[in-house]
Each structure stands twice: as C-alpha cells, then as structure tokens.
Amino acid sequence: MRSLVSHLIFLLAASTLPATAIAEKLPRSGHAAPSHHAYAGRADAMLLAQDMAARHQWDVDWVRDVIGQARFLPQVPPLMLPSGAAGAKNWQLYRSRFVEPVRIRAGVRFWKKYRATLAQAEHLYGVPAEIIVGIIGVETLYGQQMGNFRVIDALATLAFDFPSAHPRAQARQAYFQGELEQLLTLAQQTGINPLVPRGSYAGAMGLGQFMPSSWVRYAVDGNGDGHIDLFDNVPDAIHSVANYFVAHGWHPGMPTHYPIEFNPAGVDLETLLAPDIRPTFSARDMDEHGVQLGATGQAHGGLLALIELKNGQQPATYVAGTDNFYAITRYNWSSYYAMAVIELGQAVQQALRQRAAP
Known part of the structure; x- marks a missing residue:
C-alpha cells in the first residue's frame, strides 16, 4: 500500500463488480457512525448478511458474525471524496513520487531475487517482467507498504457508510458491498479467516493490492504448492499480476x-x-x-x-x-498511473543492466 495521500491519487486499483441488486434494498447512509461502532448493531448490515447467506447457501450465523465484527473506520469515508484538484494535475510531480531512487533500488533487489520467477511469468503470460515489477513497485514498494487497515473493516465502512456527498455514492457503495461479499467468498474458497487480512483503506490486499474480487477471479498459484498467498508468496503475486493483465486484454509483444x-x-x-x-x-x-x-x-x-x-x-x-497501455489502466483507471508503472519498470530494468555491465 502507498501512503494515504499518494494512494488517494488512484482509488480502487483493481477490478470492479457491477452494482448488486441488494444495494437498492439498503438505505443510503449519510450519517457519521461513531468510531467504536460495530456493524452487528446495524440493521442494513444484517440484512445484507442474510441476503448473502441465502444466495450462496452459506451459514447465516457465520455471515452475520463475520460482518457483525467489522468496525467503522471514521478516517476512511473522507478519503473517497474527490479532491477537487482535477485542474492541477502534474505528470512530472506524479512521476517523481514513484520513479525515484528508493523505489528503483528496491526494484533492482526485487528483480535480482526473483529473476527466474519473473522470466517464467513473462514466458507463460507474455507480460514483460518490467511491467510486473512496475506494478508491484508502484502499489506496495515491493511489499514494504501493503497497508495496515483490517480489510473487513475498510470494506464494511465503505459498504454501509460510503459518503453520500460523493457524486457516484450509490454505485460506489454497491461496489464495496460486492467486494465485501467477495471477501467472504474468498474465505469460503480458501479457508482464510476473513477477520485477519490487512490492506489499504479501500480493501486492496497483498503485494499487488488485489481487491477481493480480483483475488477470486485472477489470483493463481505461481509456485505450484497448492495454495494462493498474495501477501507472503512472491511467485503467486507475480503470476497473479501477469494473469490479471492477460484477462484484461494484454497483447504479447505489443508496445504500450x-x-x-x-x-x-x-x-x-x-x-x-x-x-x-x-x-x-x-x-x-x-x-x-x-x-x-x-x-x-x-x-x-x-x-x-x-x-x-x-x-x-x-x-x-x-x-x-495502445491496447496494452489501456490494459494497465484496467488495474487503475488513470493514464498517470499507467505511465508511472511503465517508467518505473523501465528505470529498474535500466539500473539492473547498468549494474550487470562490466
């Protein structure tokens, strides 16, 4: 995860779900919940839990218990509001936050350590190693900044207390209700405790900052151990990022x-x-x-x-x-983000080559 300030620049760096029908049944939230608020006492949260359980044939007590243990994070809703600085975009300033010495040095260490895995992923998926390195570097500084918000809390906060002042509040709230549901789907499929994972304030997780729906749809077992772990298993993260791009229209060999x-x-x-x-x-x-x-x-x-x-x-x-530039923006809908990924990966690759030169 990035710092909250820089992470705000590119909200929701993962795939989206369509608005769910349940969103229309739930009240629009505009109130500010107290910081100690747990969602066990919220009728709208328990209604969604009951609906999820019925549609997936999950144990309703388990779903209610999990969602009920989520807690409101008062610092999160304001981060969803537009900054109002759209007219002040500055590519050179944006670039300097990511294509900079600390991140390049960390990228060189990452590439050297996982050279074989990156080469294997490039061969299997056709996604260049520098693009994968660029993504993980921009998203989490190669695992150094994966976020410390409990994912269940972040998703519940945005699912039930998304700021009504946002111009697309209803659609975004429905999106996060879908992501909360996908977190429970992930728990059902993998056996992870949905109360444990930590990530960004938007609920993105792991080295590549996958939203729960992206984990469910695109995460792959990169090292063949029979498990998928995007937090601590780097081969899984590398292969999953590459698989995400293939699923979003990456063309091997095409320039960005x-x-x-x-x-x-x-x-x-x-x-x-x-x-x-x-x-x-x-x-x-x-x-x-x-x-x-x-x-x-x-x-x-x-x-x-x-x-x-x-x-x-x-x-x-x-x-x-090209279509490959567009594919990078499927990770995050921003041309600035995509170019930062491209140029960070290129800078790391160039630094790696310079160190290897006699």
Whole structure:
C-alpha cells in the first residue's frame, strides 16, 4: 500500500463488480457512525448478511458474525471524496513520487531475487517482467507498504457508510458491498479467516493490492504448492499480476505506447481526447487529425488513444497509447498511473543492466 495521500491519487486499483441488486434494498447512509461502532448493531448490515447467506447457501450465523465484527473506520469515508484538484494535475510531480531512487533500488533487489520467477511469468503470460515489477513497485514498494487497515473493516465502512456527498455514492457503495461479499467468498474458497487480512483503506490486499474480487477471479498459484498467498508468496503475486493483465486484454509483444509529434498545421485535440484513454483511432486516423507517429507507430495494426499527461502550468506530455497501455489502466483507471508503472519498470530494468555491465 502507498501512503494515504499518494494512494488517494488512484482509488480502487483493481477490478470492479457491477452494482448488486441488494444495494437498492439498503438505505443510503449519510450519517457519521461513531468510531467504536460495530456493524452487528446495524440493521442494513444484517440484512445484507442474510441476503448473502441465502444466495450462496452459506451459514447465516457465520455471515452475520463475520460482518457483525467489522468496525467503522471514521478516517476512511473522507478519503473517497474527490479532491477537487482535477485542474492541477502534474505528470512530472506524479512521476517523481514513484520513479525515484528508493523505489528503483528496491526494484533492482526485487528483480535480482526473483529473476527466474519473473522470466517464467513473462514466458507463460507474455507480460514483460518490467511491467510486473512496475506494478508491484508502484502499489506496495515491493511489499514494504501493503497497508495496515483490517480489510473487513475498510470494506464494511465503505459498504454501509460510503459518503453520500460523493457524486457516484450509490454505485460506489454497491461496489464495496460486492467486494465485501467477495471477501467472504474468498474465505469460503480458501479457508482464510476473513477477520485477519490487512490492506489499504479501500480493501486492496497483498503485494499487488488485489481487491477481493480480483483475488477470486485472477489470483493463481505461481509456485505450484497448492495454495494462493498474495501477501507472503512472491511467485503467486507475480503470476497473479501477469494473469490479471492477460484477462484484461494484454497483447504479447505489443508496445504500450508510441512517441508522437503534432502537425504544425494544427491538431484536433477535441476529437482525439474525447474517448479518453480507450483506444479508438487507427494510425491513419491519428495522422488525419494532426498527430504524427514515427515509422513504428505508423505500422501499428491496432487502435490507439491520444494520452494527455498534464504538467501543471507547463505544456502537457502526449503519447499514443495502445491496447496494452489501456490494459494497465484496467488495474487503475488513470493514464498517470499507467505511465508511472511503465517508467518505473523501465528505470529498474535500466539500473539492473547498468549494474550487470562490466
């Protein structure tokens, strides 16, 4: 886990569940629960527990007991509210938080120690080692910052006390109700005690900061020991990150992005930026709208997106993102996040090569 300030920059770095029907039956919470509050006394929490048990044929007393032992975390709901600083995005400042000496040195140690596992994962999944290294470095500084919030408390707080001031409060509350359900699903499937895991304030866990739904869907046994542990088993974490990308459309051998230049005659930024980070335009489309790609980019057979990285009061940075750039944003919906992952992985790889040079 990152520090709360930097972690807030990219909320919910894992997959999402669709809003569940149960959300419509539960009251919207706008009250502030006291810090000692346990959810055993909340009618809405017990209703959801009963609904989960019925749908999954779980023991209702077990579900009620687990959810009832979750406690409200008063510091968490405010972290979900928009910061109001959308106009002050600064790629260079953002980059400096992650592509920096401490993280690069830790990445070199991580890559050297797990070189064989990273090579195996790259071979099996087609996801370059530097992308996996970049993800784990940005997410948890290679396991040094995995978070100290009890996951059941974080998820229950956001499932039942999500801030009503958020512009998408109902959808986000439903999302966290789904993640709470997925935590119990994980407990049923693996036998873990759902009251024990600790993670981020949003409920993300382990070296790669998987939300419970991502653990259930994409986590794999990387070392073949018959168990999946994303906290202490690095091969499991490495393979799971790679598997996540494959499930979200990673194309082996495809670059993540291409450098570009703008046609001096003018560029149609409004059209090119309208789809946000979703690849929408062919190389020819980009050219017709005033974006000039190099030879490699012009030969790209898939679709591209114009990626804009604002630099405060300085000119923005632009690149053409591919489907693989977009795949990284499935981990976290942010072009800044994706570029930080890419450039941290590249910096670690370069440092590793320099140390190996005679």
